[in-house]
Amino acid sequence: MRITIVGCGSIGSKLAKAADEMNDVKRIYLLDINKKVAEKVAAGLNKGIVIDSVEEELYHSDLVIESASQAAAKELLPKVAARGVDMMIMSVGALVDDDFRALVFEKAKVSEARIYIPTGALCGVDGLRSASVEELDEVELISMKGPKSLLGVPYIEEKGIDVDKIRERTVIYTGYAREAVKLFPRNVNVAATVSLLGIGFDRTKVTVVLDPDIKSNSHELRIKGIFGEMNCHTYNVPEPDNPRTSHLATLSAISALKRIVRNEWFGV
Ligand SMILES: NC(=O)C1=CN([C@@H]2O[C@H](COP(=O)(O)OP(=O)(O)OC[C@H]3O[C@@H](n4cnc5c(N)ncnc54)[C@H](O)[C@@H]3O)[C@@H](O)[C@H]2O)C=CC1
Ligand SMILES: O=C([O-])CC(=O)C(=O)O
Incomplete structure (x- = not known):
């Protein structure tokens, strides 16, 4: 199998390293908006090759993995799906728009491309998937993060909140996934995953809490x-x-790649 990783940052770099050790992965094409980042990752691999555009290698790639941003995922999804190449998406919020999502899934259906969405930073996705076969009354995600995790979020800055000055646990946002994944594009992609599996973007409640003392990124799925x-x-x-x-999100990408490569679907 030959894979393309788009976005060689925190998740992409570790995924590339793990893929390099998988016997069934023969080539790892690496793309980053910042070419030096991709080059640095490639330098530590045996099978890594830096590329300048996804189109360049699409005919040689069996799986394209997006670990870049919602904007990158949005650009890639229709192109890759139309070519019949499988894709794994980490910036799941890219699928929030209903018309766009329908278009992408239709293209993928016609071309027989698969779109994989790892469980990401969350647990409970297995139970949600099973439970959603029947009616669900309520799905709620409560994400609690420290200041470093919420630094630079435009929505928070626009509200005049300085995350470093918050001294006690504070609710920063309550609303629904439809809005939350756009306001926190780098923090609650998990809300998109939950929405897709459960009761949709308009009924999935999302709360983002800032805790100055918390050392973890905590997600509670109710x-x-x-x-x-x-x-x-x-x-x-x-x-x-x-x-x-x-870190669990990185591991979920590695674990998804392992399952795809080995064609093993335990716990589906
Ligand atoms: N589904 C989930 O549970 C989770 C999803 N994520 C999402 O996964 C994505 C990757 O996360 P990290 O690796 O931590 O981010 P990161 O910021 O560490 O790395 C992203 C890399 O992508 C590159 N990049 C950005 N736009 C690009 C483009 N258009 N084309 C090519 N490269 C581009 C950046 O230069 C950077 O090197 C983010 O969107 C993040 O929000 C992160 C954690 C959990
Ligand atoms: O890694 C996390 O805790 C969640 C995250 O960034 C996301 O869902 O975008």
Whole structure:
């Protein structure tokens, strides 16, 4: 298998390293908006090749993995799906627009391309997937983060909040996933994953909490439905090179790639 990784930052670089050690992965094409970043990652690999555009290698690639940004995912999804190449998406918020999503899935259906969405920084996705076969009454995601994780979020800055000056646990946002994934494009992609699996972007409640003392990126998924009730809480270790991203999200990408490569679908 030959893979293309778009975005060689925190997740992409570690995924590339893991892929380099997988026997079934023969080539790893690397693309980053900042070419030096891709070159640095490639230098540490045996199978890495830096490319300048996805189109360049699309005919040689079996799987394109986006670990860049919602904007990058939005640009890539229709192109890659139209060519019949499988794709894995980390910036899941890119799928928030219903018309865009329908277009992408239709293209993928016609071309027989698969779109993989890893469980990301979250646990409980398995239960949500099963429970959503029947009616769900409520799905809520409560994400609690420290100041480093929420630094530079335009929505917070526009509200005049200085995250470094907050001294006690503070609710920064309450609303629904439709809006949350756009206001926090680098923090709550998990809300998009939950929406896609459960009751959609307009009914999935999202709360973002800033806790000055918290050391983890915590996500709590609460679900109520015919199946009963579920409450799953993860306390994730943030990635040292990007505190917005939880290490579990990186591991979820590596684990998804392993399953794809080995064609093993335990726990589906
Ligand atoms: N689904 C989930 O549970 C999670 C999703 N994410 C999302 O995954 C994405 C990657 O996360 P990280 O690796 O932590 O981010 P990062 O910021 O560490 O790395 C992103 C890399 O992509 C590059 N990049 C940005 N735009 C690009 C473009 N248009 N084309 C090519 N390269 C581009 C950047 O230069 C950077 O090197 C982010 O959008 C993040 O929000 C992160 C954690 C959990
Ligand atoms: O890694 C996390 O904790 C969640 C995250 O960044 C996202 O969902 O975009």
